[in-house]
Amino acid sequence: METATINNNFKSEEYFINMGPQHPATHGVLRLLLTIDGEIIKKVEPDLGYIHRSIEKMCERDSYQQIVHLTDRMDYLSSHINNEAVCLAVENALEIEVPERVKVIRTIIDELTRISSHTLWWGVMGMDVGALTSYFYGFRDRELINDIFEETCGARLTMNYNIPGGLMQDIHPNFIKRVKEFIAHFKTKLPEYDKLLTGNIIFQKRTKGVGVLSKEDAIAYGASGPVARGSGYSCDVRKYHPYSALDKVTFNEALHTEGDSYARYLVRIQEMWESISIIEQLIDNIPEGDFKVATKAVIKLPKGEYYQKVETARGELGVYIISTGGKNPHRMKFRSPGLSNLSLLNHITVGGKIGDLVATMATIDIVVPDIDR
Amino acid sequence: MSYFSDIYHGIRTLLTGMGVTGKYFLHSRKGAITQQYPDNRDTLKMFERFRGEVVMPHDENNEHSCTGCQKCEIACPNGSIEIIWDRQVDPETGKKKKLIDKHIYHLGMCTQCGLCIDACPSDAIKWAQNFENAVYDRSQLTRVLNRPGSKVRAGVEE
Numbered sequence: 001m002e003t004a005t006i007n008n009n010f011k012s013e014e015y016f017i018n019m020g021p022q023h024p025a026t027h028g029v030l031r032l033l034l035t036i037d038g039e040i041i042k043k044v045e046p047d048l049g050y051i052h053r054s055i056e057k058m059c060e061r062d063s064y065q066q067i068v069h070l071t072d073r074m075d076y077l078s079s080h081i082n083n084e085a086v087c088l089a090v091e092n093a094l095e096i097e098v099p100e101r102v103k104v105i106r107t108i109i110d111e112l113t114r115i116s117s118h119t120l121w122w123g124v125m126g127m128d129v130g131a132l133t134s135y136f137y138g139f140r141d142r143e144l145i146n147d148i149f150e151e152t153c154g155a156r157l158t159m160n161y162n163i164p165g166g167l168m169q170d171i172h173p174n175f176i177k178r179v180k181e182f183i184a185h186f187k188t189k190l191p192e193y194d195k196l197l198t199g200n201i202i203f204q205k206r207t208k209g210v211g212v213l214s215k216e217d218a219i220a221y222g223a224s225g226p227v228a229r230g231s232g233y234s235c236d237v238r239k240y241h242p243y244s245a246l247d248k249v250t251f252n253e254a255l256h257t258e259g260d261s262y263a264r265y266l267v268r269i270q271e272m273w274e275s276i277s278i279i280e281q282l283i284d285n286i287p288e289g290d291f292k293v294a295t296k297a298v299i300k301l302p303k304g305e306y307y308q309k310v311e312t313a314r315g316e317l318g319v320y321i322i323s324t325g326g327k328n329p330h331r332m333k334f335r336s337p338g339l340s341n342l343s344l345l346n347h348i349t350v351g352g353k354i355g356d357l358v359a360t361m362a363t364i365d366i367v368v369p370d371i372d373r
Numbered sequence: 374m375s376y377f378s379d380i381y382h383g384i385r386t387l388l389t390g391m392g393v394t395g396k397y398f399l400h401s402r403k404g405a406i407t408q409q410y411p412d413n414r415d416t417l418k419m420f421e422r423f424r425g426e427v428v429m430p431h432d433e434n435n436e437h438s439c440t441g442c443q444k445c446e447i448a449c450p451n452g453s454i455e456i457i458w459d460r461q462v463d464p465e466t467g468k469k470k471k472l473i474d475k476h477i478y479h480l481g482m483c484t485q486c487g488l489c490i491d492a493c494p495s496d497a498i499k500w501a502q503n504f505e506n507a508v509y510d511r512s513q514l515t516r517v518l519n520r521p522g523s524k525v526r527a528g529v530e531e
Contacts (some may be wrong), residue, residue: 153422
């Protein structure tokens, strides 16, 4: 056949292509070196370092109060949870017991942060698979949470509301009212998310069976958060190592066993419902009391090593402090969820198409400053 | 038959999604959340805790309450605050007293973390709510917070 001979003259060849560092689908300055054959992906190599600010080294220079504000700049979408991780590590080292009021307020704002992060992710996820409407709907609901943060904490994104020993200031008098208004509003909007995107046939075809991660691989790559729970690996730090007021609330861990992009999507949607339930259990009975306990102006941790892990919107964040007894840490190490979750990208996208790579990356939900630090 | 039911199911899901967007399209005025920002400057009010920039309030006698204790300077993580101070002899008691000459604030370096205001023992500095901080030259972002000729309010102790 003549067509066959023509095809033989054009041998398929692998070639490299850069995706990023300024590609909008990479959600930040992440460069992916793709080896592709036609549109089939043969290899994905993430190239990091474009937004490295040496936060761990800067921590060695700063006092323990000053370290907290640097963690805002790691995973900026769950900045309050990052702050809390450092504060809990310092408080455990100093053996300070913070008031119940502080614990409850911290947990409420944690869950608000998680909803805010997931609504942004939901919007961007829709945009990555080509549905621009979801972007605006996600941002509309996130705006209300940002207003709550702005009124109570003073900032919308890099809040720095936690200090070792409690909170920087008490909650604003409008806080409880606004949170209740938001919950009532958001409960009517979440079913709309399902109507708009979850049930959409195009969205399902783009995500079902794409980027499948088995439970064994999730554990082997050190995945955590919704990525691991989409593969059936139960790893919620809030369940297994409850911190702050999480031991007082009941909630279900969102688990799906399929391991594909759609399962990771469903886990995050379910997590939003669980966060709403946690906030509802706590918002009506915030205990009275102080919003901080007095600490010394210069905090010196006893000599030793301290570790604290929390569940951010992306997974398990670990804070590891080595103290030699001085006012600065000798070494500070952050175990960020984004880096481990990114490391499995090559494993789950090889053999797929470039369009699927974008959709899969959206469900991994990477935040590049968290990966580079 | 599943071929036709798939088509029917697919079209139905698309229509369900379009029902949501169509509802907002028809009721676009009711749920409008867009702020007409440059046009609403007169009515726009920021939240009272909003962190815009650090200012030092002065009263009508041109007096502030900064004693020059430098706690804000120490608390600042990135050196945004510099205090130039001097000791002067108090004519009444004859003791030497610390007085600020200039309280310099670099807005360009500030990360709005709020540690300086948390550290201040005499509430001499506070947050201002203005956020339109664009200038033509970065040297304009360095500000001297205490006004010329101002002095510390009587009764504010270090």
